[in-house]
Amino acid sequence: xxxxxxxxxxxxxxxxxxxxxxxxxxxxxxxxxxxxxxxxxxxxxxxxxxxxxxxxxxxxxxxxxxxxxxxxxxxxxxxxxxxxxxxxxxxxxxxxxxxxxxxxxxxxxxxxxxxxxxxxxxxxxxxxxxxxxxxxxxxxxxxxxxxxxxxxxxxxxxxxxxxxxxxxxxxxxxxxxxxxxxxxxxxxxxxxxxxxxxxxxxxxxxxxxxxxxxxxxxxxxxxxxxxxxxxxxxxxxxxxxxxxxxxxxxxxxxxxxxxxxxxxxxxxxxxxxxxxxxxxxxxxxxxxxxxxxxxxxxxxxxxxxxxxxxxxxxxxxxxxxxxxxxxxxxxxxxxxxxxxxxxxxxxxxxxxxxxxxxxxxxxxxxxxxxxxxxxxxxxxxxxxxxxxxxxxxxxxxxxxxxxxxxxxxxxxxxxxxxxxxxxxxxxxxxxxxxxxxxxxxxxxxxxxxxxxxxxxxxxxxxxxxxxxxxxxxxxxxxxxxxxxxxxxxxxxxxxxxxxxxxxxxxxxxx
Numbered sequence: 132x133x134x135x136x137x138x139x140x141x142x143x144x145x146x147x148x149x150x151x152x153x154x155x156x157x158x159x160x161x162x163x164x165x166x167x168x169x170x171x172x173x174x175x176x177x178x179x180x181x182x183x184x185x186x187x188x189x190x191x192x193x194x195x196x197x198x199x200x201x202x203x204x205x206x207x208x209x210x211x212x213x214x215x216x217x218x219x220x221x222x223x224x225x226x227x228x229x230x231x232x233x234x235x236x237x238x239x240x241x242x243x244x245x246x247x248x249x250x251x252x253x254x255x256x257x258x259x260x261x262x263x264x265x266x267x268x269x270x271x272x273x274x275x276x277x278x279x280x281x282x283x284x285x286x287x288x289x290x291x292x293x294x295x296x297x298x299x300x301x302x303x304x305x306x307x308x309x310x311x312x313x314x315x316x317x318x319x320x321x322x323x324x325x326x327x328x329x330x331x332x333x334x335x336x337x338x339x340x341x342x343x344x345x346x347x348x349x350x351x352x353x354x355x356x357x358x359x360x361x362x363x364x365x366x367x368x369x370x371x372x373x374x375x376x377x378x379x380x381x382x383x384x385x386x387x388x389x390x391x392x393x394x395x396x397x398x399x400x401x402x403x404x405x406x407x408x409x410x411x412x413x414x415x416x417x418x419x420x421x422x423x424x425x426x427x428x429x430x431x432x433x434x435x436x437x438x439x440x441x442x443x444x445x446x447x448x449x450x451x452x453x454x455x456x457x458x459x460x461x462x463x464x465x466x467x468x469x470x471x472x473x474x475x476x477x478x479x480x481x482x483x484x485x486x487x488x489x490x491x492x493x494x495x496x497x498x499x500x501x502x503x504x505x506x507x508x509x510x511x512x513x514x515x516x517x518x519x520x521x522x523x524x525x526x527x528x529x530x531x532x533x534x535x536x537x538x539x540x541x542x543x544x545x546x547x548x549x550x551x552x553x554x555x556x557x558x559x560x561x562x563x564x565x566x567x568x569x570x571x572x573x574x575x576x577x578x579x580x581x582x583x584x585x586x587x588x589x590x591x592x593x594x595x596x597x598x599x600x601x602x603x604x605x606x607x608x609x610x611x612x613x614x615x616x617x618x619x620x621x622x623x624x625x626x627x628x629x630x631x632x633x634x635x636x637x638x639x640x641x
Contacts, residue, residue, distance in 0.1 A: 151191075258300045398570040470491055547578060
């Protein structure tokens with residue numbers, strides 16, 4: 132078998148990356164990482180230089196992201212006759228680009244002087260490049276390897292200390308440990324590694340178990356109503372269905388008495404009409420607004436710039452009189468979804484396709500909205516919630532967050548479920564309640580400990596009422612220091628590895 136591995140290292144690395152996808156939400160086959168990660172480490176150990184190790188890591192990364200992000204292509208099937216041909220292009224693009232963020236860590240860790248140093252270096256570099264992926268070219272920190280621990284609310288509680296990147300570091304150390312046995316096989320080594328994994332796993336679960344005991348689940352006084360109409364994406368922007376779609380939101384909002392509701396919440400672009408410009412349509416939604424509260428809804432807001440109108444993907448807060456009490460504009464836009472990077476430099480042949488994608492304006496970033504005596508809250512639209520340490524204005528920390536989204540683009544796939552996991556992790560990291568309102572699921576009320584208080588399953592048309600937790604937010608280590616903690620840990624370990632490598636090189640030269 133070893134001969135086969137050495138003869139076809141890129142093939143086996145590709146298969147290892149594909150296998151690792153099974154550890155991600157919603158599958159959570161965590162044990163597969165104890166095969167794929169040690170195999171990748173063993174394969175790069177057998178390489179003689181940077182670029183040979185780079186190719187091995189790239190094969191793993193290509194497979195991991197191409198198959199792990201396969202659900203993205205479902206958005207192209209909404210208008211399959213126009214965009215379906217791009218499905219394999221997107222598959223290749225995801226693997227080709229994001230695979231680099233695993234290729235570089237594997238290649239850089241090849242320079243570590245010993246197997247133990249390589250094992251630690253690999254975990255550090257992987258995490259560093261996950262962090263880089265969160266901001267490089269606007270960023271896309273999806274499928275962080277730390278999300279594989281989200282199979283239990285207890286196992287994600289360490290995110291309150293060092294964020295999801297700390298979870299990624301722990302996952303890589305745990306799953307990569309068998310590699311140390313392969314480099315020095317003995318019964319003693321096997322016993323030490325096995326006991327270390329069990330002990331570390333027990334500590335992780337134990338910390339989470341006892342931390343969750345602090346979640347009293349005591350209800351506050353603010354009542355939330357989330358409305359999820361489950362409108363198929365094929366109908367959402369159909370001209371003949373727009374008014375009917377809006378009426379579905381209104382009907383669900385008043386299906387039961389809303390006199391005690393403080394906030395009725397609709398999803399991203401729930402209102403298909405520009406409410407700040409379309410007063411007749413504004414009157415139509417008045418019945419859905421709680422008589423003593425507010426409606427929070429997503430819509431497209433327009434502002435005039437000379438002779439042109441600029442659209443913003445926005446969240447409006449509307450009072451019972453139909454007045455806009457506050458609004459938030461999405462600031463972290465989706466490349467190739469809400470704008471085209473370098474649009475003016477595109478070749479002529481692709482411009483008709485590019486023109487099907489709008490050019491949205493960007494907001495000013497996270498903010499807090501304060502209304503009368505209600506707890507202050509912040510807004511997040513769609514995938515803004517996937518960015519660690521970027522969801523809250525540190526100078527004006529809100530008491531809860533509203534995440535409006537529409538996962539109808541991706542069908543019954545991993546995408547909506549992974550989006551929910553990202554939301555749970557942000558709640559744990561920041562210690563804050565997050566209300567997730569989705570057009571077609573998964574809507575949920577998530578406690579500051581990442582526990583789902585109530586939810587509406589995917590593709591279910593319904594509403595749910597719940598109280599905000601009495602303890603809706605609190606400070607965490609991560610909310611104070613962000614990614615600094617895990618980056619310092621990785622930086623320190625990499626510095627020690629570099630020192631040892633330099634020292635060994637000097638001795639060998641001498």
